[in-house]
Amino acid sequence: MLYDEAYLARTEQMVRAHLPDWGLPPDAALQLLSISENATFRAIDGAHDMVVRVYRPGYHAAAEIRSELAWIEALRADAVVPTPAIIPTRDGRLLNEVSADGAPRRLAAFAFVPGIEPQEGADLPHWFARLGGFHARLHAHAKGWRRPEGFTRKVWDFDSMLGERPLWGDFRAALGLDAPGRALLERTALALKDRLAPLRAPESFGLIHADLRLANLLADGDSLTLIDFDDCGVSWFLYDFASAVSFMEHSPLVPALKEAWAEGYRARAPLPADADAQLDVFVMLRRMLLTAWVASHAETPTAQAMGPAYTAGTLALAEDFLTRRG
Numbered sequence: 001m002l003y004d005e006a007y008l009a010r011t012e013q014m015v016r017a018h019l020p021d022w023g024l025p026p027d028a029a030l031q032l033l034s035i036s037e038n039a040t041f042r043a044i045d046g047a048h049d050m051v052v053r054v055y056r057p058g059y060h061a062a063a064e065i066r067s068e069l070a071w072i073e074a075l076r077a078d079a080v081v082p083t084p085a086i087i088p089t090r091d092g093r094l095l096n097e098v099s100a101d102g103a104p105r106r107l108a109a110f111a112f113v114p115g116i117e118p119q120e121g122a123d124l125p126h127w128f129a130r131l132g133g134f135h136a137r138l139h140a141h142a143k144g145w146r147r148p149e150g151f152t153r154k155v156w157d158f159d160s161m162l163g164e165r166p167l168w169g170d171f172r173a174a175l176g177l178d179a180p181g182r183a184l185l186e187r188t189a190l191a192l193k194d195r196l197a198p199l200r201a202p203e204s205f206g207l208i209h210a211d212l213r214l215a216n217l218l219a220d221g222d223s224l225t226l227i228d229f230d231d232c233g234v235s236w237f238l239y240d241f242a243s244a245v246s247f248m249e250h251s252p253l254v255p256a257l258k259e260a261w262a263e264g265y266r267a268r269a270p271l272p273a274d275a276d277a278q279l280d281v282f283v284m285l286r287r288m289l290l291t292a293w294v295a296s297h298a299e300t301p302t303a304q305a306m307g308p309a310y311t312a313g314t315l316a317l318a319e320d321f322l323t324r325r326g
Helices: 005-022 062-077 124-144 179-199 239-244 254-266 275-296 301-325
Strands: 029-035 039-045 048-054 096-100 103-111 205-208 217-220 223-226 233-236
Touching: 005 029, 005 039, 005 048, 005 096, 005 103, 062 103, 062 124, 124 205, 124 217, 124 223, 124 239, 124 254, 179 275, 179 301, 239 254, 239 275, 254 275, 275 301
Parallel strands: none
Antiparallel strands: 029 039, 039 048, 048 103, 096 103, 205 233, 217 223
């Protein structure tokens, strides 16, 4: 298990040891904020208030992380969307590469931004309309941005999600999955592959955030800040909506959220005529991907909160998806 107590204690010690790289003392106040793909800490010392992300070993190469940070810097320079500033080390590095336990570790620091994730309820469509507009702006920027030399990010396509090279594990290993359930998900994966094949056109496939779920949105009054570009990569632009409804794909709110998101998006850019149907495909794709992620990241609090019940919900959604498709 990667993120057990002993590992997190060693990680905190490592972060403390390297806080001086950003000008903070090792005894600064340090709080673990989240454990997901990465471990994230908040460090405070006087006027210094920042978030340190410790990248999960073995997931992203250094060139991938530098590419993520390059896009964030470009988005801030072009005032595309509100997202926290990257805080360089005292010697000017955006990515801090260190050694711990004899292994390379990678860290990046960001300015702390106040806010809480939008809550499920009556106000959520309002935030999704805002998010649709932000996604339209991100997509427009990605289409026109000249990427720096060496830019590389993961490609989120069928093969890397549910196919031959799954980045987050095999959906067939889902928690609590039995043989009939596995057969149902395999049929669903084949249907998704069939539906996705004609959608990979240059105008619909490009650099996206890929993970603007509620936990990666900070609402403060009427302001909304986008965080955590760790999963940004090359994928279908409309997949961004599916990421936004992560872990609540079964909620009765989703149709209203989809409508609000599309309205916000269309206020800035057109959507395909069949966008409504495409969004349903991407929501099912994302749900199956997350079902695999829950199984392969069982040590994380998010996965533990989901458990086998999430798999059961995936089966219900898959049955409905195949019924409507037929």
